Amino acid sequence: MTDAVSGATDLEDFRSSVESWLDENHSKLAPAYQGSGTLEQQMSHLATVKRLVYDAGFMRCGWPERVGGFGGSSLMRAYLGEALTARDLVEPGLYSMTEVLAPTMIDYATPELAATMVPALLRGDETWCQGFSEPGTGSNLASLSCRADRAGEGWRVSGQKVWTSLAQYAQRCVLLTRTGTPESAHKGITALFVDMDAPGITVRPIQAMHGVEEFSEVFFEDVAVPLARTLGQVNGGWAVAMDLLPYERSTSLWHRGAYLHRRLQDLVTTAPVGALDPVKLGEVTQLLYAFVARSRATQHRMANNERLGPETSIDKVLLATAEQAIFDLAAETLTPELTVSDDPESERWRTAYLYARAATIYGGSAEIQRNIIARRLLDLGNDR
Numbered sequence: 187m188t189d190a191v192s193g194a195t196d197l198e199d200f201r202s203s204v205e206s207w208l209d210e211n212h213s214k215l216a217p218a219y220q221g222s223g224t225l226e227q228q229m230s231h232l233a234t235v236k237r238l239v240y241d242a243g244f245m246r247c248g249w250p251e252r253v254g255g256f257g258g259s260s261l262m263r264a265y266l267g268e269a270l271t272a273r274d275l276v277e278p279g280l281y282s283m284t285e286v287l288a289p290t291m292i293d294y295a296t297p298e299l300a301a302t303m304v305p306a307l308l309r310g311d312e313t314w315c316q317g318f319s320e321p322g323t324g325s326n327l328a329s330l331s332c333r334a335d336r337a338g339e340g341w342r343v344s345g346q347k348v349w350t351s352l353a354q355y356a357q358r359c360v361l362l363t364r365t366g367t368p369e370s371a372h373k374g375i376t377a378l379f380v381d382m383d384a385p386g387i388t389v390r391p392i393q394a395m396h397g398v399e400e401f402s403e404v405f406f407e408d409v410a411v412p413l414a415r416t417l418g419q420v421n422g423g424w425a426v427a428m429d430l431l432p433y434e435r436s437t438s439l440w441h442r443g444a445y446l447h448r449r450l451q452d453l454v455t456t457a458p459v460g461a462l463d464p465v466k467l468g469e470v471t472q473l474l475y476a477f478v479a480r481s482r483a484t485q486h487r488m489a490n491n492e493r494l495g496p497e498t499s500i501d502k503v504l505l506a507t508a509e510q511a512i513f514d515l516a517a518e519t520l521t522p523e524l525t526v527s528d529d530p531e532s533e534r535w536r537t538a539y540l541y542a543r544a545a546t547i548y549g550g551s552a553e554i555q556r557n558i559i560a561r562r563l564l565d566l567g568n569d570r
Contacts, residue, residue, distance in 0.1 A: 197259060203244075208270075212273075215234075282442070290429060314357070317332070327424075330364055343409040433494070450474060453512070499555040502549060502552075
């Protein structure tokens with residue numbers, strides 16, 4: 187543990203140590219590219235940042251000692267990602283994949299596997315992806331068909347996944363597979379931890395509307411997976427998925443909120459004099475701070491070891507609403523010369539605007555989130 191981290195006995199000490207260290211090491215942490223950069227550049231830079239922050243000790247704070255962490259509150263992790271994002275040192279969607287997948291490994295893998303794998307993810311040596319969605323299933327995970335069958339001392343996996351973020355860069359995949367009959371729905375699903383270089387795996391990147399190949403479709407053809415790579419119980423994968431999904435809507439969303447706050451500040455600074463409607467700015471700011479207030483409560487609930495559940499769907503709805511509102515305001519405010527020019531900052535605004543169109547889709551569509559809120563929080567009954 188570094189001297190800076192060892193002196194961080196509480197969250198305020200930790201925040202102060204992080205800020206001082208970031209000030210001192212900004213030149214090492216800042217990206218070499220201008221604007222958004224390519225996805226290849228972003229991924230390379232992310233690995234560099236994670237290694238530097240890990241070596242400084244900060245990346246290990248808030249994670250259990252049994253996986254190489256220093257222990258402490260999960261609020262430390264939330265703040266570290268917020269600080270890196272607010273300074274434009276990382277892209278939050280890429281950085282926060284750790285917050286989505288590492289807790290699942292810690293909770294469901296064997297202790298030996300978790301102790302080996304989690305440090306590699308924290309220090310940027312590896313990228314992991316999440317193999318959930320399939321063609322034709324939409325958000326209905328219970329209808330997945332990618333199949334795993336027992337073979338000797340392991341599994342044989344065949345099927346297809348789609349919209350798998352960063353699959354072309356990933357060394358590992360948290361994969362949901364069908365191990366029971368289709369009629370068994372969520373009771374016949376098993377989660378596996380798969381090496382992406384295993385024979386039989388084919389990854390085909392998909393270019394999204396904003397021009398980035400962030401997603402991929404992944405094909406599994408008789409892929410061998412050791413039995414020791416089973417996460418949780420056989421046919422108990424639904425519990426793994428239900429534990430993982432709230433993490434998608436907790437600390438990772440907090441980090442994205444920091445990104446949106448930075449972009450809103452940039453808009454205020456960039457907008458031509460008199461171009462920014464103060465009423466609309468107030469409305470958008472209110473939406474963002476409504477999300478921040480809600481997400482802050484979620485961070486503290488997680489820090490208090492309270493179980494996260496369907497209430498995190500509220501966080502997701504608020505985040506998506508704020509994100510689209512901010513970039514709608516940017517599109518209305520910035521001059522045509524800025525939004526259509528080829529300079530890196532203009533390109534960054536365009537890319538962010540197009541990506542925001544998917545804010546009500548990625549991580550669970552707004553319709554699905556509202557159904558969860560209605561049925562599981564408000565007890566308004568099942569869909570008809």
